[in-house]
Amino acid sequence: MRSPQDIGGLPEGPVDPSEHTLNFWEKQADGLRAAVGSKGLMSSHESRRAIESLGHDAMGRLTYYERWTAALSLQMVERGVLTQDEIDAKVAQVRQRLVETGELELSAGEAEKLP
Amino acid sequence: MSGHHHHDHDHDHDHPHAPPQPDDKVHSYHQILSIALKELLIEKGVITAAEVRQFIEKRDSITPANGAKVVARAWLDPAYRARLLEDGNAAAAELGFPITGTKLVAVENTSDTHNVVVCTLCSCYPRDLLGLPPAWYKSRAYRARVVREPRAVLREFGTELSDDVALRVHDSTADIRFLVLPQRPVGTDALDEEALAALVTRDSMIGVALLDGGAR
Structure with missing residues (x-):
């Protein structure tokens, strides 16, 4: 069976050539990934491996930088840099802060993903 | 010469980069997760906020x-x-x-x-x-x-x-x-x-x- 990334040669529809300018959070995610990579904690191979391990469902459902972020989270836990409990607690804390500042406006279906 | 693509690597003044402006709102779980990871990694001394910013600036400078x-x-x-x-x-x-x-x-x-x-x-x-x-x-x-x-x-x-x-x-x-x-x-x-x-x-x-x- 093909891994979720391994899509070369599969049938697909037309290519959408439109340009997408990265928004603020995507740039932040890119910079975060680069900073962690510069510490030797996440190579391109490790990133790809982590993204692949998210599975077929996640590949179809998540956007590009959502996959990167999920992979970074996984990699930090597997490397022993962070624990899942620490991440979950921090996510709850950040969420609460964003609620208080009025910056949180979750899209449909997003609240259910929170730990 | 038609210089609209001209980019001088050493002098960035041709392409001024305004600092990225935050979106008004956070819309997804993964956006929250990204903020949480960044804050944790900074708290633990793995990376600094300045490093993240520098990588973003470096990325923006490469065209x-x-x-x-x-x-x-x-x-x-x-x-x-x-x-x-x-x-x-x-x-x-x-x-x-x-x-x-x-x-x-x-x-x-x-x-x-x-x-x-x-x-x-x-x-x-x-x-x-x-x-x-x-x-x-x-x-x-x-x-x-x-x-x-x-x-x-x-x-x-x-x-x-x-x-x-x-x-x-x-x-x-x-x-x-x-x-x-x-x-x-x-x-x-x-x-x-x-x-x-x-x-x-x-x-x-x-x-x-x-x-x-x-x-x-």
């Missing part, structure tokens, strides 16, 4: 204009062209564009061979020379199809290749990144390096576009 300079130099200087085809990293570094951690392979378009680049597995791209890949480069449709029906995909980009032109598709890896060296447009003999560089498009360096005939 296809860097690759265009490499291409223009290769068109004008046969010895440089030979060095580029021999060792892409060294040739890019000569012009002040260091590429770290990956091998840059330049592939040359000729009148009978055209090259196009993909990363079927994800999004590997010569980021250190061209900046971030366009969205379509990362799309399932491009990655899946360009290795099986490249001529049809190129047609969707408005690029019609004659049947007698061989088409080579290069699949990037985490370690090897490709730069297409497009053919120099005809009618550009009088142009200097800067004017030539201004003709070179991002898509021509990925191989989904040809450069048109220039002035003639």
